[in-house]
Amino acid sequence: MIDFKSEVLKIKDQMIEDIKNLCAIPSTQDDSTIAEFAPFGKANRQALDAMLEIGKRDGFDVEDVDGYAGHIDIGEGDETFGILGHLDVVPVNEVGWDSDPFNVIIKDDKLYGRGVADDKGPLLAGYYAAKIINSLNIPTKMKIRVIFGCNEELGSSCVKYYFTKKPYPKMGFTPDASFPVVYGEKAGCGFNIEGHVEKGGLIYLCAGNRPNIVPETCEAVITGNYKQYVDSYRKFLNANNLVGEIEEEGNHTKLILKGKSAHASTPDEGINAIIFLCKYLATVVDNKLVDFILEYLDDCNGKKLGIDHTGMMGSLTLNLGVISYCKEEFKIILDLRCPHDMDFDGMIEKFQTACANYGFRENHNIGKALYIDPDSDLINNLHTAYVNVTGDTINKPQAIGGGTYAKSMPNCVAFGAEFLGEDNLIHGNNENIKIDSLLKATEIYCHALYNSIKV
Known part of the structure; x- marks a missing residue:
């Protein structure tokens, strides 16, 4: 040899x-x-x-x-x-x-x-x-x-x-x-979700530039003087072992949260900054976009959507990779990796139902395994x-x-x-x-x- x-x-x-x-x-x-x-x-x-x-x-x-x-x-x-x-x-x-x-x-x-x-x-x-x-x-x-x-x-x-x-x-x-x-x-599948959401105390929310990366940093601007949020935000960060910043943004408050980036095919290896910042935002604002994220997207395997599946190739994974919310309009981009033996039509139907519940729009691209x-x-x-x-x-x-x-x-x-x-x-x-x-x-x-x- x-x-x-x-x-x-x-x-x-x-x-x-x-x-x-x-x-x-x-x-x-x-x-x-x-x-x-x-x-x-x-x-x-x-x-x-x-x-x-x-x-x-x-x-x-x-x-x-x-x-x-x-x-x-x-x-x-x-x-x-x-x-x-x-x-x-x-x-x-x-x-x-x-x-x-x-x-x-x-x-x-x-x-x-x-x-x-x-x-x-x-x-x-x-x-x-x-x-x-x-x-x-x-x-x-x-x-x-x-x-x-x-x-x-x-x-x-x-x-x-x-x-x-x-x-x-x-x-x-x-x-x-x-x-x-x-x-x-696995089949690479993408879902884009868009819609109009009244502020309810949230002015701006942004994170991610590629759906195939777990976003490491998320920023938000909320109404009110930052001093009223300092204690609660710091307690939240400490309780979740996270790093972040809070600062004055004109007459409002800017929040920054740092997670951990990872490949979208293994989202559980990262810390999604969008998800965690939304968990804090839910305690200080009344915003349907935040509610939607926590109701349906707060896990890496689609369980909250009811689309979780484990097949010959392993488990479905879901990554909330990009979010942009400004002037009461938002866009979310999701990256999913799906086993070849799952019910793709059923997955699409579950997404459509979730979006309809909030009056949001969705479009999707279903790849091949x-x-x-x-x-x-x-x-x-x-x-x-x-x-x-x-x-x-x-x-x-x-x-x-x-x-x-x-x-x-x-x-x-x-x-x-x-x-x-x-x-x-x-x-x-x-x-x-x-x-x-x-x-x-x-x-x-x-x-x-x-x-x-x-x-």
Whole structure:
């Protein structure tokens, strides 16, 4: 057997340098800088160019598909094995980072920075694994195509467009989840709720900028001098072990509450600042929006709506990700991850009933779940690679709540790069990845490619 571990160690320094350079680009979608061949903004275009340049530097054929996505072709073969990763990242919180999120640092043998774990670091781990396979001149039946898009965090329109121009690989994986290999992804569903609500003492309520993140900070403005609320607000914060601020806002009072961000697929790992601030607001204002949130949205599994369900893929999750209330008009955006075997029509009906009870409007988008036979060759080859490197025979192929590029093409699954027992703080402050784990993931990808494409 080839000693892939030693091969990975040879490329360690160059891979880390590439990660630092790629993560220095703040590639969060910016609609104000959209231009021809930059459909997701200037920074995302820069990240795409940087990844294409890495492939050119290493002597491989590259192609830019109109700024939506690109690819690097490695090796030879009539058929193609795909590795799909994304170059866009979620926004960073204004406070909470211990270092500059776009200047990768090494601390305690970890890389810290936005994108080191989601998904620039793992994408480069997949790329370097493909590069290692190619360098060893292993006879292969498929070439490797490393595909990278720029809009995964906001719907993956990048690869949807890409695959209107380019054929699907025969099979593939995306290094954008966790180990072991993922055979199923819950359906990603979104609900937007809007309406008119009289103030009742609440002037303003705002939190969140992406529905797929548990909002860490929520702000509200309420009527009345702040001095009358100081004692009760501080008691509330202390009782719930929370941090917040209260201050004068003209003739009114401004409240700020700090929770904890997390990925929307695991909302129970965060502290939703909207929910907790509403719990306090309910004691000092008379506002139907606050009442609606606490009556129907105050849990992570939809129990209060009556839509909770646990199936083969696990439990439904619900995240109240964005809220905006101003001038008596509001909008809520919810992110749900739903098992494939639940009653989707029943879920929609429950939402519609809840909104009708308050005179609110709703619209929804119901996504598709992904399910690949756990006994398929693709799953077996990838899982065998994981076992070969880790020795873990206990943990089996899994289903997850996160949505990945795997849904964008047939016969594709998510595979790493986060290991069991590790928390890379994806979508949160101080996103990080252990260097040893990054190298181990690269080694696993080498074995996976070897298992899948060798003659």
